[in-house]
Amino acid sequence: MKKIVSLLLICVTLLTVLMFTGCGKVYTVEDIKKEGKLVVYTEAGFAPYEFIYDNKLVGVDVDVMTKVAEKLGVELDIHDVNFDTIVGAVQSGKAMVGAAGITITEDRKKSVDFSHPYTKTEQYVIVKADKDIPTVEDLKGKNIGVQQGTTSDILVDNLIKDGTLDGTTLTGYNTPALAAAALDKIDAVVTDKLTAQIIVKGSNDSLKTDKLLKADGNVAAEPEAYGYAVAKGSEELLAVINEVVDEMIASGEISALEEKYNDMAN
Ligand code: ARG
Numbered sequence: 001m002k003k004i005v006s007l008l009l010i011c012v013t014l015l016t017v018l019m020f021t022g023c024g025k026v027y028t029v030e031d032i033k034k035e036g037k038l039v040v041y042t043e044a045g046f047a048p049y050e051f052i053y054d055n056k057l058v059g060v061d062v063d064v065m066t067k068v069a070e071k072l073g074v075e076l077d078i079h080d081v082n083f084d085t086i087v088g089a090v091q092s093g094k095a096m097v098g099a100a101g102i103t104i105t106e107d108r109k110k111s112v113d114f115s116h117p118y119t120k121t122e123q124y125v126i127v128k129a130d131k132d133i134p135t136v137e138d139l140k141g142k143n144i145g146v147q148q149g150t151t152s153d154i155l156v157d158n159l160i161k162d163g164t165l166d167g168t169t170l171t172g173y174n175t176p177a178l179a180a181a182a183l184d185k186i187d188a189v190v191t192d193k194l195t196a197q198i199i200v201k202g203s204n205d206s207l208k209t210d211k212l213l214k215a216d217g218n219v220a221a222e223p224e225a226y227g228y229a230v231a232k233g234s235e236e237l238l239a240v241i242n243e244v245v246d247e248m249i250a251s252g253e254i255s256a257l258e259e260k261y262n263d264m265a266n
Contacts, residue, residue, distance in 0.1 A: 024090075024091040024092050024093045024231045024232065025092070025093025025231055026093075026231050026232075026233045026234050027093070027096045027230075027231070027234060027237055028236050028237075029072060029236045029237065029240065032072055032074055032096060032237065033072065033073065033074060035074070036074050036075060037069075037074050037075040037076070037077040038065065038068060038069040038072060038074050038075070038076055038077060038096055038097065039077045039079070039094075039095050039096045039097070040065050040076065040077065040078045040079070040095060040096065040097045040098075040099050041078075041079050041081050041085075041086045041089050041090065041094075041095035041097070041098050041099070041100070042057070042061060042062075042078060042079070042080060042081070042086070042098075042099050042100040043080065043081060043082060043083035043086065043100050043175070044057050044059075044080040045147070045174065045175025045176065045177055045178070046059075046083075046100065046101050046147075046175070046176070046192075046195055047059065047194075047195060047198045047261060047262075047264075047265035047266070048060055048194055048195075048198065048257075048258050048260075048261030048262045048264075048265055049061045049100070049101040049194075049195075049226075049261075050062060050080075050099075050100060050101070051261070051265055053264055053265070057078055057080060058261065058264070059261050060119075060254065060257045060258055060261055061099040061100065061101065061228075062076075062078060062099075063257055064099065064118070064228070064244060064245065064248060064254075064257075065078065065097065065099050065228075067244045067248070068097070068240055068241050068244050071240055071243070071244060072240060078099075079095070082148070082149075082174060083100060083147055083148065083149050083150060083174075084148045084149025084150075084172075085149075086098040086100050086102065086229070087102070087108055087111055087112055087229060088111075090111075090112050090229045090230060090231055091111045091112055091231060091232075093231060096230070096231075096237065097228055097229065097230055097237070097241070098112070098228065098229035098230075099228050099229075101121075101192065101195075101226050102114075102226060102227060102228070102229055103121070103150075103151045103192075103224040103225065103226060103227075104117060104224075104225050104226070104227040105151065105154075105224075108229070111232070112229040112230060112231060112232060113229070113230050113231070113232050113233070113234060113238060114227030114228065114229055114230075115227045115228040115229075115230070115238060115241045115242050115245050116227065116242050116245050116246060116249075117225035117226060117227050118225075118226055118227065118228070118245045118248070118249060118254055119225070119226050119254060119255075119258065120223050120224065120225050120226075121192040121193045121194065121223070121224050121225075121226065122192075122193050122211060122212075122219060122221070122223045122224065123151070123152060123155060123190055123191075123192070123193075123211070123212045123219075123220055123221045123224075124190070124191060124192065124193045124196035124197070124209050124210065124211055124212060125139075125188050125189070125190050125196075125209065125210065125211075125212040126180055126183070126188065126189040126190075126191065126196050126199060126200060126207055126208070126209045127183070127187065127188050127189075127207070127208060127209075128183055128206065128207060128208075129203075129205055129206055129207055129208045131187075131208075133208065133209075133210040134187075134188055135212075135213055135214055135215045136159065136164065136165070136212065136213070136214045136215070136220045137164075137214065137215045138215075139156075139159075139165055139168055139187070139188060140164075140165055140166060140167065140168060141165075141166070141167040141168060142168055142169075142186075142187040142188060143168070143169045143171065143185070143186040143187050143188075144156050144165075144168060144169070144170050144171070144186065144187065144188050144189070144190060145170075145171050145172075145173055145179030145180070145182055145183075145186045145188070145189045145190075146170065146171075146172060146173070146176075146179060146189065146190050146191065147172070147173055147174070147175055147176045147179060147191060148172030148173060148174065149172070150191070150192075151192075151221070151224060152190040152191050152192070153170070153172055155190065155220065155221050156168070156170050156190055157170060159220075171186060176189065176191040176192075176195050176196070176199060177199055179191070180199045180203070180207060183207065190212060192224070193211075194258065194262060196209040197209060197262075198262065198265045198266055199266075201265075201266050202265070202266030228241050228245070
């Protein structure tokens with residue numbers, strides 16, 4: 001009997017530890033007001049959602065987060081970090097929000113909670129202008145560049161692992177633009193639609209881009225939706241973000257901002 005009780009105690013302790021380490025830090029609205037700032041992590045190589053213009057961090061996500069901070073009555077404290085560190089920083093409580101055109105995926109949902117989706121995208125492939133747009137099958141044995149830790153990275157990695165892209169090499173770069181700048185060394189870059197189109201627009205006709213399709217004409221990956229990431233269980237903060245997102249979608253502001261920053265970029 002004693003043994004069972006102590007075994008149970010050990011289990012309960014372990015579970016509690018696991019629960020807390022798994023959840024990271026939940027910021028209540030009161031916590032955020034006390035801090036006086038909304039700490040947001042982004043990666044600013046991703047126009048039109050976040051990019052540097054005139055030495056300033058601007059973009060759709062920056063404007064949405066400015067509204068969220070206003071609603072909370074605090075300052076926006078936004079940091080430019082490597083994309084592949086953002087979800088972890090949100091999970092651990094270093095960041096209160098991840099706002100970086102982050103695709104909502106089942107896998108990421110194990111680590112963080114997401115706001116309502118605020119826009120959609122699909123995977124595009126960029127090549128030199130004198131090449132044909134490759135299908136997935138054409139990428140077999142080629143060298144592909146992606147932004148490290150993105151859904152493009154995960155997609156190509158999975159295609160290599162399942163044998164579809166046998167002999168293909170995958171290189172991760174800090175930004176999609178850096179991957180595109182390597183297009184002399186590599187054959188193709190895979191990234192999200194609007195970012196791909198902006199990179200091509202700024203390339204002086206030296207690059208081109210289109211949807212990444214399979215040889216049978218089907219898309220290589222399902223369409224993706226972007227959401228803002230918060231630590232699991234951050235219900236109050238999520239409610240404020242969702243209120244802003246819902247308003248900005250209904251008023252057409254999100255699409256207007258996508259257009260505005262699309263024109264501004266490059
Ligand atoms: N939507 C893609 C993903 O979630 C790419 C996002 C990249 N964002 C950025 N700010 N660099 O993986």
